[in-house]
Amino acid sequence: MTLAVQCQGIWKSYRRRPRLGIKAALLTPRAPDSRFARHWALQNVSFEVRRGQAFGIVGHNGSGKTTLLSLLLGSLLPDRGALSIHGRVASLIEIGAGFHPELTGRENVRLFGSILGMRLREIRERYDRVAHFSELGDAVDEPLRTYSAGMIARLGFSIIAHSPADVLLVDEVLAVGDARFQDKCHEMLFAFKASGGSLVIVSHNMEALTRLCEFGLCLDSGAVAAHGPIGPVIDYYATLTANRPKAISPGK
C-alpha cells in the first residue's frame, strides 16, 4: 500500500493580531515584542494516510482541525515541517459556498466543476451522474436562489464526490440532507475508499468516524493528544471532553 498523505512535524502559527488600518496603528500601543506575539495553531503534528484509507481528526473547537485541513489543501503554508500529498486534492468544506445564486444548477455544476480542476469534457461526461446523485430532477435548470439549503448541499456534495480526486478533505459535512441522503453520502465515501481514494475527515460525529475511518488523531490546543487506530482516539477524546473544566459549572 502506498501513502496518499504524509505530514511530518507540522508547525503553524498565526500572528495574534494583524495590525492593519490607521485606527489600529494610532490607538493600539505597540508592545515591544508584538512581532513575536504568535499563536501556535499546530505544534509538531505528524501523521500519514494510506491509499484507500480514511483518517479521522477530532478535537474541541479551536484545537486546530480546520487549520490542518487548510494546510493539506494548500491554502495555508506551514511554518515548519514537511507535507506531501500524492494525487489531486479536493475539499468537501462548506459545501455550496462557491455557487452563484443567479446561475442554474446545471451552470453551477459547470463552473464549480471547472474551479475544482475538471476539464469541460470531464464535466460533460460526469454531468448525468452528478445530476442523478443530487436528486434535483428538473430543478437543475432553475436558478440556485430558488433552491432550499438541502438542495444546494446535495448538489455541492454531488459535484465534489464526482470530481476526480485522490484525496478528499471532509470538514463536518456528513450532515447533508435527510437521513436517506446521508446514507447515500456514506455509501459514496465508502465507494471512494474502495476505489483507492483517501479521506481526511474532521467531524464531531463519532459514530460516522468509527464507521468510516481506520486511523485518526485527537488534537488538543494544536498538539497531538492521541494518534492511532480510530477507536482508542475517540475514547481518548471522550475522556478529554469529560475532564474538561466547564466555563459555567452547574449549581450543585
Add this chain to the structure above:
Amino acid sequence: MTSSRPPAVQVEFNRTAHALELLYLLVVKELKVRYKSSVLGYVWALANPFAFAFVYWFAFKYVMRVQVENYSLYLITGMFPWVWLSSSVVHASHSFEGNAFLVKKVRFPQAILPLSNVAHELVHFLFALPVILAFLWYAGEIGPKASWMWQIPLMLATQMAFAYPLAYTFAITNVYVRDIGHLAGIGFTLLFFVTPMVYTIDMVPISWRPWFAFSPLHLLIDGWRSVFLHGRLDLLDVATLLGWSSAFAAAAALIYRKLGPRLGELL
C-alpha cells in the same frame, strides 16, 4: 489508478487548456449574472461610456466652448478603451476579497480571477466596437480602413497585456490593505483628468507637456484614437506600452512571490 505519469508537455498543455476553460466560464458567468432579468441586456454596457461622452461633449463643447475638431469623435474613441481599463482594474481589485471562499477553500489557479475581470470588460469593449465604428462612420464619415485588420487586434492585445498586471497587483494588495480597492476608484477618476481625455495634449501648458506625454495611459488612449480616426498606429508607442506592461508584470510577479503564499491566511 494509474501510476505512469503523462509527459510534462501534456501536463502543461492540460493546465493551460483548463485555465482557458475556467476563464471562459468565469466571463460567461459574469455576463449572465450582470444582465440576467434586465430588459436591455448588454445595451447597458454601452450606456456608461456613451453617457459620459455625452455629458463631457455637452459641457465642454457648448458650455466651456472647447475648440477641438471632431470633439464628439475624440471623446468617444478615448472613452471606450478608458472604461475597459478602469472598470477592469476597479472590479479586479475586489476579485480576491469577493471570492474569499474560493481562494481559501479550493485549490485552483487564483490568478484567473483578476484576469476574468479584464477579459469580461474586453468582451464589453468588443460588443461596443461595432457601435464605435458605426458612430465614426455616421458622425465623422470615417469609413472602414484596411489597416484596422491588424491595428485593432494589436491594440486589443496591448491593452490586455497592460491591464492584467495592474489588475492583478490591485487584487492582491487589496487583500492586505483593503484601502487599495477604494484607492483604485478614486485613482482612476483623478487619472481621467490628468490624461488628455476631455482635452487634447496641445492644450496642456508647454512646460508640463512632456509629463503628460510620458504617461502610459496617454499612450494607450492616444494609440486607440489614432487607429480609429486616422488608421495610423505608431509602433514605437506600442513598444513603449509593452515596456510599461513588462515593468508592471515584473512588479506584479514580485508582489505575488512576497504576498501570494499568505493570501489564504488574510482573507
